[in-house]
Amino acid sequence: MGPDVEEAATVHLPRPARRSVLLLTGALLLTACGSGSGSSDGPATRGARAVAFDNCGRRVTVGAPPKRAVSLNQGTTEIMLSLGLADRMAGTATWTDPVLKGLEKADAKVPRLADDQPSFESVLAAEPDFVAASFASTLSAGGVAPREKFEELGVPTYLSPADCEGKDNSGDGDGSRTRPLAMDTVYREVEELARVFGVEDRGEELVARLKSRVAKAASGVRAEDTTVLYWFANQESPYMAGCCGAPGVITNALGAKNVLDDSRQEWPQVSWETVADRDPDVLVVGDLTRRSQTAESAAKKIAFLESHPATRNMRAVKGKSYVLLSGQAMNPTIRTVEGVEKVAAALRAHGLAG
Structure with a gap:
């Protein structure tokens, strides 16, 4: 589920900040003009060749491997850190969970601009030469800033294809899937970011490891008769997973059934009576x-489920058949693989894996 988006505000920069932004703009435009151009057929090379590709309906050109990248969401951040790019990152923002295990030292090297959504000014102050985000809402008028605002300053932007391809973000909420998400889209994001930074070999290695983990986790699991429901957050009007986002990837990998698979919304808000009925x-x-x-932590969610009159007698609640996942595992990220592993392990532990 995407981050909560605060209402956009007009950007008013104080005089010193305006001067800094103008200097940054000039430097970035000079860099873009002097970086050269070329075909996008080959690998990115340091300072020698532009990388160009289509991204969520836009043509993105990166003149040289970034040296001061800013990642606006945890999903893109963890890909960059997993690719060994901490030394080429100028900032991160919008975190739902602790950083992926094993990346703590790398993460500590990168300034955190904000735990939640940063301001446009704070991102510009980091002097980025590349900006990446996991959610369309982040790079929009209601988020940090529209992509055009960065591009006007000569800063190329990247949006995770998992949040735009086969997905309609035009309505309220977190959008709807016009076709089911596949992990191949996440793997392509890894490969594209690796290409932008000129570390294609690292991208290939990371994708190979992720694919191997999914195959191992799903091996031997036969859960066709098992039903699952995914609760991201909010106890008043809970966000539950529809059919076709990252939870759909997890469910389909294990052959199980999501009881809300009749909804194509990414995270429909449903009543507790509906939950109990399913x-x-x-x-x-x-x-x-x-x-x-409300009810962000698993402990608070479980306490609510076990006390609410509409849910306390549900089969999963009475049997304490819970699986705890990070928010990133429930979003279309490399940690969706972690979701497959943990749900598979829980189904085996509860005797529901066939």
Whole structure:
């Protein structure tokens, strides 16, 4: 589920900041003009060849491997850190969970601009030469800033294809899927970011490891008779997963059934009466550390489920058939692989894996 988006505000820069932004703009435009151009057929090379590709309906050209990249969402951040790019990152923002295990030292090297959504000014102050985001809402008028604002300053932008391809973000909420998400789209994001930074070999190695983990986790699991429900956040009007986002990838990999697979919304808000009526075998609950919604942590979610009159007698609640996942595992990220692993392990532990 995407971050909560605050209402956009007009950017008013104080005089010193205006001067800094103008200097940054000139430097970036000179860099872009002097970086050369070329075909996008070959690998990115340091300072020698532009990389160009289509990204969410836009043509993106990166003149040289970035040296001061800013990642506006945890999903793109963890890809960059996994590719060994901490030394080429000038900032990160919008975190729902602790950083992926094993990346703590790399993450500590990169300035955190904000735990939540940063301001446009704070991103510009980091003097980025490349900006990446996981959600269309982040690079919009209601988010940090529209992509055009960065591009006017000579800063190329990248949006995770998992949040735009086969997805309609035009309405309210977190959008709807016009076709189911596939992990291949996430793998392509890894490969494209690796190409932007000229580390294609690292991208290929990371994708190979992720594919191997999914295959191993799903091996031997036969959960056709098992029903699942995914709760991301909010106890008043809970966000539950529809059919076709990252939870759909997890469910389909294991052959299980999402009890809300009749909704193509990414995260429809449903009533607790509906949840109780669907009565899944397993409840997958988001264990988030952010504080923008009610019932963010798994502990608070479980306490609510076991006390609410509409849910306390559900099969999964009475049997304590819970699976705890990070928010990133429930979003279309490399940690969706972690979701496959943990749900598979839980189904085996509860005797529901066939």
